[in-house]
Amino acid sequence: MRVASTLRFLGRAFAVNAKAVLEYRVNFFLQVFGMMLNNAAFAVFWKVLIDRTGGVGGYGFSDIMFVWAVSSTAFGLAHVVAGNIRSISRMVREGELDVYLLQPRDVWLNVVCSRTIVSAWGDFAYGFIVLALMPGVGLERWLMFLAIIPAAALVFAAAFSAAETLAFWLGDSQGISGALQEFLLSFSLYPETIFDPGMRWIFYTLVPSAFVAYVPLAAWRGLDWGAVGIVWAAALAWLLLTRALFRAGLKRYESGNKMGARI
Amino acid sequence: MSRPALALRKYSVIASVAIREKFAYLASSTARYLTYGLFVFVFSRIWAAVYAGQASIAGYDRVMSTWYFIVAELPIFSFSAFFARVSEELKNGQIVYRLARPYGFIPASFAERVGPALLDLAVFGAVGFALGFALVGPPPVPAGLAFAVVPALVVSLVLSACLQFFLQMSLAMTAFRLEENDAFYWIYQKLALVVGTLIPIEFLPDAARAIARWTPFPAIAWSPARILVAFEPRAALSILGVQAAWVLAAALLSSAVFAAGRRHVVVNGG
Numbered sequence: 001m002r003v004a005s006t007l008r009f010l011g012r013a014f015a016v017n018a019k020a021v022l023e024y025r026v027n028f029f030l031q032v033f034g035m036m037l038n039n040a041a042f043a044v045f046w047k048v049l050i051d052r053t054g055g056v057g058g059y060g061f062s063d064i065m066f067v068w069a070v071s072s073t074a075f076g077l078a079h080v081v082a083g084n085i086r087s088i089s090r091m092v093r094e095g096e097l098d099v100y101l102l103q104p105r106d107v108w109l110n111v112v113c114s115r116t117i118v119s120a121w122g123d124f125a126y127g128f129i130v131l132a133l134m135p136g137v138g139l140e141r142w143l144m145f146l147a148i149i150p151a152a153a154l155v156f157a158a159a160f161s162a163a164e165t166l167a168f169w170l171g172d173s174q175g176i177s178g179a180l181q182e183f184l185l186s187f188s189l190y191p192e193t194i195f196d197p198g199m200r201w202i203f204y205t206l207v208p209s210a211f212v213a214y215v216p217l218a219a220w221r222g223l224d225w226g227a228v229g230i231v232w233a234a235a236l237a238w239l240l241l242t243r244a245l246f247r248a249g250l251k252r253y254e255s256g257n258k259m260g261a262r263i
Numbered sequence: 264m265s266r267p268a269l270a271l272r273k274y275s276v277i278a279s280v281a282i283r284e285k286f287a288y289l290a291s292s293t294a295r296y297l298t299y300g301l302f303v304f305v306f307s308r309i310w311a312a313v314y315a316g317q318a319s320i321a322g323y324d325r326v327m328s329t330w331y332f333i334v335a336e337l338p339i340f341s342f343s344a345f346f347a348r349v350s351e352e353l354k355n356g357q358i359v360y361r362l363a364r365p366y367g368f369i370p371a372s373f374a375e376r377v378g379p380a381l382l383d384l385a386v387f388g389a390v391g392f393a394l395g396f397a398l399v400g401p402p403p404v405p406a407g408l409a410f411a412v413v414p415a416l417v418v419s420l421v422l423s424a425c426l427q428f429f430l431q432m433s434l435a436m437t438a439f440r441l442e443e444n445d446a447f448y449w450i451y452q453k454l455a456l457v458v459g460t461l462i463p464i465e466f467l468p469d470a471a472r473a474i475a476r477w478t479p480f481p482a483i484a485w486s487p488a489r490i491l492v493a494f495e496p497r498a499a500l501s502i503l504g505v506q507a508a509w510v511l512a513a514a515l516l517s518s519a520v521f522a523a524g525r526r527h528v529v530v531n532g533g
Contacts, residue, residue, distance in 0.1 A: 026443050034449040041453040045461040049313070051465055052320050057312040178294045186305050196306040
């Protein structure tokens with residue numbers, strides 16, 4: 001009952017956010033197109049490089065394209081549905097949580113889902129386009145992709161949100177969350193093997209690139225559904241962690257008596 | 264004081280105010296310096312993996328490719344913000360105040376934007392060179408030629424800043440006629456990234472390389488990077504000459520776009 005109600009709430013929040021951004025259609029499609037173009041530029045780079053070298057760190061062109069597809073679509077989904085994950089720090093600092101505290105919904109969920117990021121729609125679409133263009137992707141691989149995406153999106157959303165939530169203790173954590181975003185994306189979009197073995201533990205803990213790129217690739221290569229389960233387990237662990245952090249932090253929140261309204 | 268000297272003084276003052284403002288808020292760019300450093304680190308690992316299996320690709324070895332990337336990214340990170348600011352000024356009507364002032368719109372924008380960007384370049388350069396020395400050692404400069412490489416590299420980077428400015432200015436000023444012009448910049452930005460920034464143009468397939476050479480994009484990132492990693496005095500002079508020619512062409516283009524566009528300025532309200 002509670003799950004159904006939460007899903008209904010998420011659906012409505014998404015519909016309202018989508019309507020708001022579609023109000024400016026030209027701007028919407030330009031941003032979506034721009035983000036896909038940005039991603040495609042890197043595809044050209046990898047194509048040229050791998051044609052020259054035959055592979056980088058054990059990755060072929062299709063491996064790279066899969067990693068881009070899954071990371072891009074999951075990153076996009078996280079920001080399409082929960083566009084406020086990178087705004088928590090600012091909202092805490094400026095006392096903007098008051099309005100959410102008065103509403104009869106889970107505060108964290110309500111905060112993160114109350115906005116959508118337009119350019120993220122381009123990221124979201126990009127992965128599907130890449131997969132559609134990749135040769136030899138059968139039904140089972142499509143299903144696997146669709147099973148991985150929500151879990152990887154949860155990892156992105158929960159990790160960014162956890163970093164932003166540190167604002168309850170630090171006052172401002174946008175620098176930390178900005179750095180996490182750069183590190184998470186930079187490490188996810190390149191082969192795991194190019195990095196020293198001594199630093200790879202970071203990808204399975206503090207900067208969870210493993211669960212948005214490396215483990216999904218292992219699942220994809222061997223059609224290993226067990227690895228998909230690992231991604232989901234990591235996603236749930238990150239989700240529990242970020243919610244516990246937010247709940248603990250909320251106890252320290254001080255209202256700024258800022259007037260505001262949500263329409 | 265002669266007219267050119269007065270003009271030079273006027274634009275120097277504009278540049279110096281903008282540089283001082285940039286200097287005061289230098290820490291706010293920390294995230295961008297970090298991103299650049301991270302990019303350099305990741306690409307140094309890519310080149311280490313690539314060159315584990317072969318000594319050279321298209322005449323570039325591991326050290327050359329790493330230093331190439333460090334320098335090629337400098338004009339991208341330091342000189343990419345021109346478009347957004349000028350375009351915004353045109354869209355929100357701020358341009359009207361500027362057109363009424365006793366200076367040329369393009370030269371004043373040049374002083375105001377390129378001055379602080381050169382300060383940014385110095386910081387990015389310091390980060391890049393420190394990382395480069397730590398990751399792969401010194402750049403592959405021929406013995407005894409360092410005295411010639413440094414000024415050639417600096418001139419090339421300054422020409423790159425000028426070229427980026429005039430090209431982005433030309434694109435931004437399409438806002439005189441069009442409501443939405445961001446897509447032009449995105450296409451430009453991605454072409455600049457693919458043609459000579461992420462990889463040297465020598466890596467491109469023959470046909471793509473032949474086309475790329477007839478575009479201004481190699482003059483943005485490839486030119487300074489090539490000067491550092493494969494310095495040869497005559498080739499460097501030729502590279503600088505080509506860059507200067509593109510700067511001149513881009514400056515003429517931006518003047519033409521401005522002249523055509525300013526006729527369409529409509530002032531509403533007061």
